[in-house]
Amino acid sequence: MPSLRSLQTDVMSALLSGELRDAAALIALGGAAGTASPARRLEVYRNNVRANFIDSLHSSFPAVWRLVGEDYFRQVAREYHRDNPSRSGDLLHVGRGFPAYLAKLHRADQYRYLADVARLEWLCEESLLAAEHAALDMERLRGVAPSAYGALRFEVHPALRLFESPFPALRIWEANVASDAEPEPIDLGAGADCLAITRVRLKLAFHRLSRGEFSFLDSLRGGDDFSEAIERAGACDEFDAGAALRRFVAAQIIVDFSVPANPSGT
Amino acid sequence: MHERSPVSMRPEPMPASAGIGLRAQHHLDVLSGAPRTGWFEAHSENYFADGGAHVEALMRIRARYPLSLHGVGLSLGSTDPWDRLHLEKLRRAIGRFEPGLVSEHLSWSSVGGRFANDLLPLPYTEEALRHSSARIAEVQDYLGRQILIENVSSYLQFNSSSLTEWEFLAGVAAESGCGILLDINNIFVAAHNHGYECHDYLQGIPRGAVQELHLAGHSRAEFEGALLLIDTHGSPVCEAVWELYRAALRRFGEVPTLIEWDTDIPPIHVLEAEADKANALRASLHAVAA
Numbered sequence: 001m002p003s004l005r006s007l008q009t010d011v012m013s014a015l016l017s018g019e020l021r022d023a024a025a026l027i028a029l030g031g032a033a034g035t036a037s038p039a040r041r042l043e044v045y046r047n048n049v050r051a052n053f054i055d056s057l058h059s060s061f062p063a064v065w066r067l068v069g070e071d072y073f074r075q076v077a078r079e080y081h082r083d084n085p086s087r088s089g090d091l092l093h094v095g096r097g098f099p100a101y102l103a104k105l106h107r108a109d110q111y112r113y114l115a116d117v118a119r120l121e122w123l124c125e126e127s128l129l130a131a132e133h134a135a136l137d138m139e140r141l142r143g144v145a146p147s148a149y150g151a152l153r154f155e156v157h158p159a160l161r162l163f164e165s166p167f168p169a170l171r172i173w174e175a176n177v178a179s180d181a182e183p184e185p186i187d188l189g190a191g192a193d194c195l196a197i198t199r200v201r202l203k204l205a206f207h208r209l210s211r212g213e214f215s216f217l218d219s220l221r222g223g224d225d226f227s228e229a230i231e232r233a234g235a236c237d238e239f240d241a242g243a244a245l246r247r248f249v250a251a252q253i254i255v256d257f258s259v260p261a262n263p264s265g266t
Numbered sequence: 267m268h269e270r271s272p273v274s275m276r277p278e279p280m281p282a283s284a285g286i287g288l289r290a291q292h293h294l295d296v297l298s299g300a301p302r303t304g305w306f307e308a309h310s311e312n313y314f315a316d317g318g319a320h321v322e323a324l325m326r327i328r329a330r331y332p333l334s335l336h337g338v339g340l341s342l343g344s345t346d347p348w349d350r351l352h353l354e355k356l357r358r359a360i361g362r363f364e365p366g367l368v369s370e371h372l373s374w375s376s377v378g379g380r381f382a383n384d385l386l387p388l389p390y391t392e393e394a395l396r397h398s399s400a401r402i403a404e405v406q407d408y409l410g411r412q413i414l415i416e417n418v419s420s421y422l423q424f425n426s427s428s429l430t431e432w433e434f435l436a437g438v439a440a441e442s443g444c445g446i447l448l449d450i451n452n453i454f455v456a457a458h459n460h461g462y463e464c465h466d467y468l469q470g471i472p473r474g475a476v477q478e479l480h481l482a483g484h485s486r487a488e489f490e491g492a493l494l495l496i497d498t499h500g501s502p503v504c505e506a507v508w509e510l511y512r513a514a515l516r517r518f519g520e521v522p523t524l525i526e527w528d529t530d531i532p533p534i535h536v537l538e539a540e541a542d543k544a545n546a547l548r549a550s551l552h553a554v555a556a
Contacts, residue, residue, distance in 0.1 A: 001391070001426045002426060003393065004345055004388075004389065004391070004393050004394050004397055005345040005377070007389055007424065007426065008344065008345055008374060008377040009377055009378060011386065012376075012377045012378065012380055012382060015382055015384075015386075016380060016382070026424055026425065026426070027422045027423070027424065027425065028422070028423045028424060028425040028427070029425075035490060035491060035492040036421075036459075036489045036490065036492035036494050037490065038422065040489045040490060040492075040494075041421045041422035041459075041494070042422060043489075044421040044422075044487075044489075044494065044496065045382070045384060045386065045421065045422070048384045049382045049383065049384050052383050052384060053383065056383075085380045085381065086380070086381040086382075086383050087379060087380065087381060088339075088349070088352070088381060089311065089338075089339025089340055089341055089349055089352050089375065089376065089381055089383070090311045090314055090339050090352065090355075091311075091339075091383050092311075092314075128318050128319065129315035129316060129317065129318045130315075130316055130317055130318065131316035131317040132317040132322075158316065158317070159317075199318070202318065202319040202322060
């Protein structure tokens with residue numbers, strides 16, 4: 001009699017590979033549905049496992065599904081599943097590696113933009129599921145002495161995600177999730193994306209960023225203080241720190257700050 | 267957003283009246299209307315996120331209805347080490363939503379770090395019984411509460427099994443101290459697929475252990491001329507399952523019953539009507555008994 005461990009290992013290998021013959025030897029014959037063979041019975045599970053995985057990818061990447069069509073999506077999803085089986089009891093996580101998988105698959109062809117649309121969809125999903133945070137109270141900020149500004153550490157909203165792409169990925173995504181109507185053709189050369197994605201009152205919000213603003217937010221979210229973030233932003237373009245701060249507080253992208261205990265030491 | 271109101275969120279015993287399986291498609295209906303149901307049951311993993319619309323909706327629904335949390339991804343019967351993050355998220359969800367009941371499946375879905383994300387049956391052996399009982403006890407210790415364990419639908423049995431499924435389920439409950447969530451449709455599906463008697467199953471489950479019943483629809487699939495019943499949760503409860511439910515009510519008494527519907531999800535009034543039917547059946551049996 002096989003140990004529980006070896007039985008589970010053999011069945012899992014069969015379900016993920018589709019090679020059902022060896023595991024079929026573990027399955028009892030019989031039942032009122034008598035003639036359903038052990039391999040057929042395993043196949044019910046094999047099909048469920050795949051269908052659950054692909055359904056989850058579909059719900060994470062509706063725009064990619066629409067762009068490539070159901071047949072191709074399913075084909076790629078099956079290959080992705082074979083190479084990247086689920087590593088969690090929560091199926092929501094299986095899409096994490098899908099944008100990179102698409103990028104490898106379409107590294108050098110006219111579908112190069114697909115991986116960027118997928119990456120945008122994944123960041124949107126992460127943003128929608130992130131923790132809540134109240135907006136920053138400007139009164140509190142006004143209470144800080146101007147000389148201490150440089151050392152402030154601003155905190156961004158947990159739902160903030162930054163996205164850049166050489167393609168107009170946001171327009172492509174919007175055209176493919178907003179309605180069932182056939183989308184207008186979009187020129188892939190219509191402009192690069194440089195975006196902040198966040199969530200306000202449970203809904204996604206997109207903000208177009210300059211290179212400097214992008215660096216500024218990237219710097220803050222990495223833990224740099226205000227002066228370091230301004231310096232990084234200023235290296236990219238003309239950067240107005242005061243305007244950026246006001247904009248990102250109003251957009252609930254910057255939601256908190258802390259004053260270091262020893263500002264002169266940092 | 268997630269602060270608790272101690273008055274409305276107190277854990278409370280689940281009503282014996284029928285409940286409805288909660289799906290995200292119905293969040294708005296539930297929040298804008300007041301569906302006729304004694305309680306809701308939600309899949310735990312669907313509310314594992316740090317925040318967002320689903321978590322927010324369930325907080326508001328929980329303030330109005332008793333709630334049960336039903337896990338589908340813990341992989342209780344696996345021989346892998348625990349997925350600690352999954353357990354942590356389950357504990358967080360219980361802290362947030364304060365459910366009256368918490369349940370998981372008597373099955374496994376992962377080994378070697380790879381997940382099938384499906385409810386796979388165990389071999390019904392002494393080894394698997396000891397293993398599953400120990401795992402359930404660990405979960406109960408970690409969560410600081412009793413959980414219910416549900417029998418799954420199955421399409422295969424292992425030839426190493428030396429116990430019947432009902433002996434296995436009853437044995438696990440006795441050894442771990444867990445309660446039983448008896449899925450009547452799953453008994454019907456498995457009994458057909460494996461050729462045993464539903465009533466033998468019911469008789470094999472101790473009266474006091476059952477704390478919840480599930481009802482759902484299934485579908486039929488032809489394989490090589492043989493008919494397998496498939497647990498799809500995508501149609502009304504069939505007449506034969508209602509009949510078996512009557513027998514279960516006679517044996518197990520007043521137990522909260524859930525109507526599950528997880529694919530091809532209909533408008534919520536269809537689920538309300540199924541819950542009404544379960545309530546009417548329970549009331550008629552109760553009247554006869556009284």
